Amino acid sequence: MRLLIDVHDMAWDEAWRLVRKTVSYTNHTLLPEALETWPVELISEVLPRHLEIIYEINRRLLEKVKTRSPDDDALLARISLIDERYGRNVRMAYLATVASQHINGVANLHSRLLRDRVLKDFHTLDPERFTNITNGVTPRRFMILANPALTSLINDTIGDAWTRDLERLQELEEWADNPGFQGAWHEVKSSNKQALAQTIFKTSGIEVDPATLFDCQIKRIHEYKRQHLNILHIICRYLEMKRGLRTDAPARTLLFAGKAAPGFYSAKVIIELIHAVADTVNSDPDVNDKMRIAFLPNFNVSSAEKIYPAADLSQQISTAGMEASGTGNMKFALNGALTIGTLDGANIEIRQRVGKENFFLFGLTESEVANRRAGDYRPRERYLKDQQLRSVVDALADGLFSSGDSTRFRPLIDGLLQHDHFFVLEDFSTYRACQQQVDDTWNDPTKWTRASILNTARCGWFSSDRAIKEYCERIWRVSPVPIE
Numbered sequence: 001m002r003l004l005i006d007v008h009d010m011a012w013d014e015a016w017r018l019v020r021k022t023v024s025y026t027n028h029t030l031l032p033e034a035l036e037t038w039p040v041e042l043i044s045e046v047l048p049r050h051l052e053i054i055y056e057i058n059r060r061l062l063e064k065v066k067t068r069s070p071d072d073d074a075l076l077a078r079i080s081l082i083d084e085r086y087g088r089n090v091r092m093a094y095l096a097t098v099a100s101q102h103i104n105g106v107a108n109l110h111s112r113l114l115r116d117r118v119l120k121d122f123h124t125l126d127p128e129r130f131t132n133i134t135n136g137v138t139p140r141r142f143m144i145l146a147n148p149a150l151t152s153l154i155n156d157t158i159g160d161a162w163t164r165d166l167e168r169l170q171e172l173e174e175w176a177d178n179p180g181f182q183g184a185w186h187e188v189k190s191s192n193k194q195a196l197a198q199t200i201f202k203t204s205g206i207e208v209d210p211a212t213l214f215d216c217q218i219k220r221i222h223e224y225k226r227q228h229l230n231i232l233h234i235i236c237r238y239l240e241m242k243r244g245l246r247t248d249a250p251a252r253t254l255l256f257a258g259k260a261a262p263g264f265y266s267a268k269v270i271i272e273l274i275h276a277v278a279d280t281v282n283s284d285p286d287v288n289d290k291m292r293i294a295f296l297p298n299f300n301v302s303s304a305e306k307i308y309p310a311a312d313l314s315q316q317i318s319t320a321g322m323e324a325s326g327t328g329n330m331k332f333a334l335n336g337a338l339t340i341g342t343l344d345g346a347n348i349e350i351r352q353r354v355g356k357e358n359f360f361l362f363g364l365t366e367s368e369v370a371n372r373r374a375g376d377y378r379p380r381e382r383y384l385k386d387q388q389l390r391s392v393v394d395a396l397a398d399g400l401f402s403s404g405d406s407t408r409f410r411p412l413i414d415g416l417l418q419h420d421h422f423f424v425l426e427d428f429s430t431y432r433a434c435q436q437q438v439d440d441t442w443n444d445p446t447k448w449t450r451a452s453i454l455n456t457a458r459c460g461w462f463s464s465d466r467a468i469k470e471y472c473e474r475i476w477r478v479s480p481v482p483i484e
């Protein structure tokens, strides 16, 4: 608007029409800390002319709202580009919304939450501008480059047309029960696991057995992604094995990787906890043929390319409603990992496609989470009622993983018992039961391999080619250029 008006001498209405026809807004997260608001005072110092323009956009927005809903002052305060509640701040997501032709989220659930919660008033005003485009991942990097052995096997079985049209992976379905193909599929996974085992040994000195179930949670460290739910369950498994229980459970390699923002204290504590539990478990001869824990440092795309192809189990366990889409979930499934996950982000769509019998589902739904947030959720009661959970939290509090130091993980424990904002304690028991199903399925290798093949065969829709095509057709309105 500033360039069109000030530099190109355009009238407001014409400039606004042009902006509204050119700009679209893709929202990538609903986390409040990422939905930016900028102090009016700061903008007025740094970009005073922009602020004038923002005010004029806002004046016109509020005029429009007033003609449609006269006398609704609450609505005006809610929809205003200026949040007046804690000082004066520009709501950047709202500014992007008024200025855009299309507004989209990156998975069905996330787009629905955008419409029904975060941008509800804008949706009421202009419903036809809202849409969804579910994310995708590039098969060139995350299958062909990262997993050459799988690529060769698929090429030898159904040809290579799938590399240009990923939904043709469906042609693998008829091979899912074929013993020869299952054997070859298993071989590919084993060789990828051997390669990853070497990387783990080189980077962290931890020896892991490639024959064990490779259970992976690799992603940014954040409380909403709930690495601590995973580690609490690992502690539970450890304590049970120490007591001679769950001895028939298959051996697992429990792999973590991920970075935390430098100033994010609670994420750093979670990393510290994973390392502390790993130190105890890996050096305990009572259990260390049944479980080994590794944290791969410096997680990035290069290390990701080694992990996704070697995973048996993909952990996608965020609090429902908080992971906009996830893309790691797609990379894992395309490489034949089975998912244990909540009904969140694109997990929901992955489960719809692979079939509920090929996906380990647990946990609260988004609406159940919303109800508990609105009501009185008492995490301490969960802790008191659940015997397993209590022994886990007590072991942590007693310093079992901190050489008897009972203060080290106290802030984490207090956070869980007092607020548990991410419903870790609430989801613990269903997560644990679901992990039992994972063990049972792993103990039936034919069933596991069949489900693994079907995950790959049915996830071709999650190609970035499909996602980009949808942006081209529905948002950018551009058509492909034919290549000779």
Ligand SMILES: *Cc1c(COP(=O)(O)O)cnc(C)c1O
Residues within 6 Å of the ligand: 218, 219, 220, 299, 300, 301, 304, 325, 326, 327, 328, 329, 331
């Ligand atoms: C895919 C990817 C992510 C996103 O992972 P999620 O599990 O969807 O959070 C993050 N970092 C790297 C390096 C990735 O390759």
